[in-house]
Amino acid sequence: MNDFAVRLRGVGKHYPPFSLHDVALDVPTGSITGFIGANGAGKSTTIRILMGLVTADVGDVEVLGHRIPAATARAKQDIGYVSEDTRLFPRASLQWHMEFVARVFGAWDADYATSLLRRFDLRAEQRIKGMSHGQRIKAALLLALARRPRLLVLDEPTTGLDPVARQEVIGALTEVLRDPARSVLFSSQNTLDVEQIADRVSFIDRGRIIDADDTAAYLDRWRRLRLELAVPGVLPALPHVVQATVHGHVATVVTDRYDETTVDACRANAVAVQGVERLTLEEIFVTTVMARREEVAA
Amino acid sequence: MNTTMIGHLVRKDWYFQRGPIAAGLALGLLALGMLLSSSKGVFYLGSVLLLTVVISIGIFLAFLTVVQERTQGMLPFVMSLPIGIREYTAAKLAANLLLFLTPWLMLGAGATSVILLRDAVPDGLLPYTVVLLLHVLTGYVITLAAAIITGSEGWTIGVMATINIGLQGYIYWSARLADVAATISGPTVAWVPSLRTIAAVELGVVALVLTATWQWQARRKDFL
Numbered sequence: 001m002n003d004f005a006v007r008l009r010g011v012g013k014h015y016p017p018f019s020l021h022d023v024a025l026d027v028p029t030g031s032i033t034g035f036i037g038a039n040g041a042g043k044s045t046t047i048r049i050l051m052g053l054v055t056a057d058v059g060d061v062e063v064l065g066h067r068i069p070a071a072t073a074r075a076k077q078d079i080g081y082v083s084e085d086t087r088l089f090p091r092a093s094l095q096w097h098m099e100f101v102a103r104v105f106g107a108w109d110a111d112y113a114t115s116l117l118r119r120f121d122l123r124a125e126q127r128i129k130g131m132s133h134g135q136r137i138k139a140a141l142l143l144a145l146a147r148r149p150r151l152l153v154l155d156e157p158t159t160g161l162d163p164v165a166r167q168e169v170i171g172a173l174t175e176v177l178r179d180p181a182r183s184v185l186f187s188s189q190n191t192l193d194v195e196q197i198a199d200r201v202s203f204i205d206r207g208r209i210i211d212a213d214d215t216a217a218y219l220d221r222w223r224r225l226r227l228e229l230a231v232p233g234v235l236p237a238l239p240h241v242v243q244a245t246v247h248g249h250v251a252t253v254v255t256d257r258y259d260e261t262t263v264d265a266c267r268a269n270a271v272a273v274q275g276v277e278r279l280t281l282e283e284i285f286v287t288t289v290m291a292r293r294e295e296v297a298a
Numbered sequence: 299m300n301t302t303m304i305g306h307l308v309r310k311d312w313y314f315q316r317g318p319i320a321a322g323l324a325l326g327l328l329a330l331g332m333l334l335s336s337s338k339g340v341f342y343l344g345s346v347l348l349l350t351v352v353i354s355i356g357i358f359l360a361f362l363t364v365v366q367e368r369t370q371g372m373l374p375f376v377m378s379l380p381i382g383i384r385e386y387t388a389a390k391l392a393a394n395l396l397l398f399l400t401p402w403l404m405l406g407a408g409a410t411s412v413i414l415l416r417d418a419v420p421d422g423l424l425p426y427t428v429v430l431l432l433h434v435l436t437g438y439v440i441t442l443a444a445a446i447i448t449g450s451e452g453w454t455i456g457v458m459a460t461i462n463i464g465l466q467g468y469i470y471w472s473a474r475l476a477d478v479a480a481t482i483s484g485p486t487v488a489w490v491p492s493l494r495t496i497a498a499v500e501l502g503v504v505a506l507v508l509t510a511t512w513q514w515q516a517r518r519k520d521f522l
Contacts, residue, residue, distance in 0.1 A: 048522055051377070051378075052382060053377055053520075053521045053522040054519070054520045054521065054522065055519035055520065069382070072382045073300055073303075073380050073381050073382045073385060074380070076378070076379065076380040076381070077380045079378070080378070081374070081377075081378035082378070083374050085371050085374055086371065086374040086375050086378070087370055087371030087372050087374075087375065088372065088375055089314065089372055089375075090370070091314065092314070100306070100310065103306060104303065104306055104379055104380070105380075140375065143375075144378070
């Protein structure tokens with residue numbers, strides 16, 4: 001078995017005025033990898049490249065051990081793909097879609113499909129035309145999940161859903177995705193969704209992967225420190241500071257490598273640590289993006 | 299190439315388009331019935347209706363099976379299946395040719411039968427009718443190619459409109475070719491040189507457009 005369900009190296013694509021640059025993305029086998037980026041960051045383009053729908057100008061793409069785009073059709077035998085803009089055939093029922101997908105994929109699990117129907121509160125005989133957006137997304141997810149794919153690629157499946165439908169989808173996904181044999185790549189601009197289900201995260205901004213790590217490690221190593229300065233307005237040099245704001249005696253710094261030595265470094269510089277707070281994934285993402293943009297601008 | 303998947307996709311298009319095809323065939327049969335009328339006016343209306351039905355079937359097919367699948371967002375679902383661009387293109391070409399040629403052949407056979415069996419209709423009209431049906435087939439294949447290659451409603455409408463605006467001129471021009479005009483009302487079937495040439499050109503264009511569409515799609519780098 002491969003260690004990675006998805007492995008992209010040095011992938012580039014130029015779509016004037018947008019470009020993907022030197023994208024390296026790994027989805028370890030059995031992981032749920034969140035792929036976070038703002039609108040237009042390059043998430044969908046990257047996903048389309050690994051699905052063989054768009055060909056990279058440069059770089060190597062390997063999915064489930066298959067080279068893409070050469071072996072796209074073979075790779076897709078084991079991929080379930082749902083994107084925000086996926087629509088099913090409006091004049092047909094969900095039952096027709098289930099039968100169609102079952103004919104295509106030998107691994108279709110009818111019992112699992114029935115249990116997903118109940119879990120997603122869907123009716124097989126209902127026509128797609130009469131479904132709400134949330135129901136359509138859940139129907140598309142059902143069709144992707146019940147074929148028992150080794151890799152599930154979800155491109156912003158919760159975008160456009162109302163909060164209740166979004167929570168329903170996330171809740172259902174959290175339940176059904178806990179399968180060690182299945183790898184998942186889940187793209188979203190909603191960090192809360194990713195934080196709930198992903199065990200690994202990659203950030204993308206302006207066509208570049210700017211960071212990647214385990215979700216738990218991210219949440220663990222990023223901290224916001226509230227400091228009291230010895231000299232007003234002067235913040236001593238501290239290690240691994242990503243963002244800092246100073247107002248008189250008070251400073252707030254964000255570090256991406258917090259450990260006990262961080263507090264020691266503050267004390268060594270006569271800076272009193274008033275408080276240490278964890279950051280949400282959203283705060284980490286925004287700070288990473290802003291720091292990266294400032295670095296590029298400088 | 300995964301021919302089983304192509305078969306699934308062809309059957310899928312057949313399933314969704316069976317209604318419009320049946321409706322087109324019903325209207326076509328009505329038109330054929332009108333061709334049996336002794337009234338020249340009804341006969342003329344029947345021929346116009348028959349031509350309109352065959353052209354409309356082609357336009358509907360290109361829009362419903364290709365353009366609408368893309369513009370209404372079903373393409374990501376289709377492309378999530380184990381196929382590549384080549385399988386998709388092969389399936390679209392096969393499904394469309396099957397869906398179009400079925401009523402085209404049935405209604406074409408009906409029209410030629412009326413010409414051969416009715417004494418009031420000159421047999422000399424048969425080659426011209428066949429060439430006209432080939433012209434409709436050519437127009438359909440070009441519209442289908444535009445739909446597959448561009449996936450755009452605007453481009454497909456533009457190509458389809460251009461072809462059909464030109465139809466009146468084509469009929470006017472071809473019916474007045476000297477050897478055609480001399481035989482079209484005659485009692486015997488005569489494949490005069492002009493009609494043989496036009497038929498060969500039309501068949502050549504059909505083959506060329508289908509091949510070019512296939513080649514274009516096979517080299518395409520970006521699909522969605």
